[in-house]
Amino acid sequence: MKRRKSSVPTVKDVAREAGVAVGTVSRVINGKPVTEEYERKVREAIRRLDYHVNSYAQGLKATRTYTVAVLIPNTINPFFGSLVNCLHQALADRHYRLLLCCTDSNLRQEQEYVDMARMNKVDGIIGLTYNPSLQIDPSTPFVSIDRAFDPNIPCVASDNFAGGQLAARKLIELGCHKAAFLRVGSDLDNEPNKRRAGFEHGCMAGGLEYDCCVYSDNIDPKGVFRDFLMSHIHDGRLDYDGLFCGTDYFACCVVQILKEAGIQAGRDVQIIGYDGVRLFGSEGYLCSTIEQPVRDIAETAVDLLLGSHNYHAAPLVCLPITFREGGTTRPL
Amino acid sequence: MKRRKSSVPTVKDVAREAGVAVGTVSRVINGKPVTEEYERKVREAIRRLDYHVNSYAQGLKATRTYTVAVLIPNTINPFFGSLVNCLHQALADRHYRLLLCCTDSNLRQEQEYVDMARMNKVDGIIGLTYNPSLQIDPSTPFVSIDRAFDPNIPCVASDNFAGGQLAARKLIELGCHKAAFLRVGSDLDNEPNKRRAGFEHGCMAGGLEYDCCVYSDNIDPKGVFRDFLMSHIHDGRLDYDGLFCGTDYFACCVVQILKEAGIQAGRDVQIIGYDGVRLFGSEGYLCSTIEQPVRDIAETAVDLLLGSHNYHAAPLVCLPITFREGGTTRPL
Numbered sequence: 116m117k118r119r120k121s122s123v124p125t126v127k128d129v130a131r132e133a134g135v136a137v138g139t140v141s142r143v144i145n146g147k148p149v150t151e152e153y154e155r156k157v158r159e160a161i162r163r164l165d166y167h168v169n170s171y172a173q174g175l176k177a178t179r180t181y182t183v184a185v186l187i188p189n190t191i192n193p194f195f196g197s198l199v200n201c202l203h204q205a206l207a208d209r210h211y212r213l214l215l216c217c218t219d220s221n222l223r224q225e226q227e228y229v230d231m232a233r234m235n236k237v238d239g240i241i242g243l244t245y246n247p248s249l250q251i252d253p254s255t256p257f258v259s260i261d262r263a264f265d266p267n268i269p270c271v272a273s274d275n276f277a278g279g280q281l282a283a284r285k286l287i288e289l290g291c292h293k294a295a296f297l298r299v300g301s302d303l304d305n306e307p308n309k310r311r312a313g314f315e316h317g318c319m320a321g322g323l324e325y326d327c328c329v330y331s332d333n334i335d336p337k338g339v340f341r342d343f344l345m346s347h348i349h350d351g352r353l354d355y356d357g358l359f360c361g362t363d364y365f366a367c368c369v370v371q372i373l374k375e376a377g378i379q380a381g382r383d384v385q386i387i388g389y390d391g392v393r394l395f396g397s398e399g400y401l402c403s404t405i406e407q408p409v410r411d412i413a414e415t416a417v418d419l420l421l422g423s424h425n426y427h428a429a430p431l432v433c434l435p436i437t438f439r440e441g442g443t444t445r446p447l
Numbered sequence: 448m449k450r451r452k453s454s455v456p457t458v459k460d461v462a463r464e465a466g467v468a469v470g471t472v473s474r475v476i477n478g479k480p481v482t483e484e485y486e487r488k489v490r491e492a493i494r495r496l497d498y499h500v501n502s503y504a505q506g507l508k509a510t511r512t513y514t515v516a517v518l519i520p521n522t523i524n525p526f527f528g529s530l531v532n533c534l535h536q537a538l539a540d541r542h543y544r545l546l547l548c549c550t551d552s553n554l555r556q557e558q559e560y561v562d563m564a565r566m567n568k569v570d571g572i573i574g575l576t577y578n579p580s581l582q583i584d585p586s587t588p589f590v591s592i593d594r595a596f597d598p599n600i601p602c603v604a605s606d607n608f609a610g611g612q613l614a615a616r617k618l619i620e621l622g623c624h625k626a627a628f629l630r631v632g633s634d635l636d637n638e639p640n641k642r643r644a645g646f647e648h649g650c651m652a653g654g655l656e657y658d659c660c661v662y663s664d665n666i667d668p669k670g671v672f673r674d675f676l677m678s679h680i681h682d683g684r685l686d687y688d689g690l691f692c693g694t695d696y697f698a699c700c701v702v703q704i705l706k707e708a709g710i711q712a713g714r715d716v717q718i719i720g721y722d723g724v725r726l727f728g729s730e731g732y733l734c735s736t737i738e739q740p741v742r743d744i745a746e747t748a749v750d751l752l753l754g755s756h757n758y759h760a761a762p763l764v765c766l767p768i769t770f771r772e773g774g775t776t777r778p779l
Contacts, residue, residue: 144566151555154555158558158562161562161565162582162584182546185547189532189728190522190528190529190531190532190535191525191528191529191532191727191728191729192727192728193523193525193528193727195528196522196523196525196527196528197522197523199522199531199547200521200522200523200549203522203547203548203549204549207549207556212546212548213546213547213548214514214544214545214546214547215517215531215535215545215546215547216535216544216545217532217535217536217539223483223486224539226490230490230493233493234476250494252494364727367726367727367730394699394733395523395524395525395696395699396521396523396524397523398699401726
């Protein structure tokens with residue numbers, strides 16, 4: 116019995132048209148690697164035949180969506196923009212797609228994305244989030260960046276404690292005698308909080324006197340930094356000759372506040388930030404800084420999520436940081 | 448005949464558990480708006496019953512994925528990072544998700560995303576792309592930013608021609624006598640190319656003498672700008688007293704090159720960029736600039752894609768620009 120050829124083209128028709136095996140067509144449709152030559156042939160055949168995949172019927176057979184949701188506060192802060200870019204590249208290299216959720220604009224949406232993973236609409240989540248009420252089911256594939264939620268969720272971060280220590284050591288090498296740490300940030304238990312702990316440890320180990328100016332979230336950082344600094348300027352001189360700021364953004368704010376008071380970063384006071392932000396992502400550092408290994412953080416988070424690592428329990432992975440001169444410290 | 452209750456929970460079970468209508472559960476699952484109270488009840492019931500949606504069976508009934516793919520070179524350049532952020536917000540406000548494709552890292556992937564729209568895996572594409580070989584089927588919902596592909600594809604951009612004119616007018620107001628335009632960019636027919644045309648028009652209209660230093664893509668902008676500027680410095684003075692640069696990035700490069708030659712922007716030469724990039728997205732402008740209305744561009748692109756606009760043919764929408772002082776021009 117000869118089967119009538121359907122008027123709607125099938126995968127077999129595409130394979131015949133392209134002169135390749137059905138499996139090759141399937142690989143292209145599912146975004147799996149094939150040679151460029153095969154990929155071109157299949158895509159041309161798909162276009163010629165006006166073939167449309169029924170992606171949902173396809174999904175019933177496949178077990179994966181090849182899509183990962185990324186939760187990030189925004190893509191405006193250059194550190195976050197760079198992290199999203201590296202996560203995209205790490206996922207694309209593994210033939211995964213990135214569903215973006217900027218959580219600043221839509222706090223409620225975070226839970227929705229986590230629930231999508233439960234519903235098999237995405238294969239997993241990589242999240243940099245300080246949402247205090249986010250509920251993550253232990254069965255949801257989730258990798259956290261910068262915040263250790265619970266022992267079942269892997270967390271990737273730069274080595275914040277070592278970063279704080281390194282900042283203290285650099286200030287000591289620069290000959291500082293009295294330092295201060297400045298930060299505004301979340302009260303939630305999170306890795307960036309260790310910047311302060313590492314800094315204090317480093318100051319104590321090296322005999323550097325220090326103060327801390329630390330405020331919790333939802334407060335204007337420029338306002339509190341200005342108040343703190345102004346109360347420590349006497350006769351045009353700052354009480355501190357070294358400052359370690361929780362982020363490069365804070366460091367830039369502090370440089371500006373001091374400049375307006377006639378105090379110059381790098382000359383009158385040594386200022387170190389944290390993150391490693393560069394103008395346009397490739398130009399000079401905005402300030403002297405503890406640089407985060409953004410690419411390594413992204414690659415590690417993706418590897419952990421997609422199961423290439425073989426840990427017995429969910430690890431906290433802290434990746435090495437580097438000091439970079441950026442004009443707000445004297446050359447060493 | 449009494450039906451046996453399945454051991455796998457259904458939408459009806461969730462509705463009963465939550466004490467809401469089945470339609471409400473359905474709305475929550477499909478990401479449509481319900482009150483926070485209902486949403487919370489439904490999500491809690493889903494979690495208690497360990498209910499999992501079969502998203503593919505669901506998709507067979509729905510006609511939409513509520514997902515839009517965004518093609519963008521990267522999220523590192525602050526203009527692109529800001530645009531992605533605004534597109535995310537515009538889509539989230541309409542209960543759509545954003546699938547991100549950073550095309551710098553994966554040129555081949557662009558065609559894959561366009562093909563996904565054909566396969567109904569995404570509802571449409573918003574693309575800022577200069578890929579010369581990208582093939583877009585007329586039936587694919589596609590909105591372009593900055594590049595007019597063909598008359599069937601709507602395009603949204605800032606008013607680049609008016610931006611060029613405005614830059615010329617500002618240089619004239621600043622008392623400039625000889626100006627130059629500097630740009631490296633794609634040869635493809637695209638909206639940003641009109642910055643030069645508008646600038647030339649503005650210079651001619653106002654009687655301002657000008658030169659152009661324009662190179663096509665794949666060339667190091669800093670190298671060619673340096674060569675051009677150095678050949679126009681005589682006895683420590685630049686032949687030009689006004690410069691209009693194709694982007695803020697170029698303007699920042701030019702400021703740096705001239706600074707190294709002892710020529711100061713704002714004092715010795717008036718320099719205007721294009722884009723409106725701000726440090727950390729909210730601090731000062733990096734240079735005096737023609738600011739693009741990023742939020743309006745994003746909202747318009749999303750409206751065009753999702754069909755809220757009622758145009759007879761695919762329009763080119765050019766949105767108003769604004770001059771911003773950023774320290775590389777004298778105060779007016």
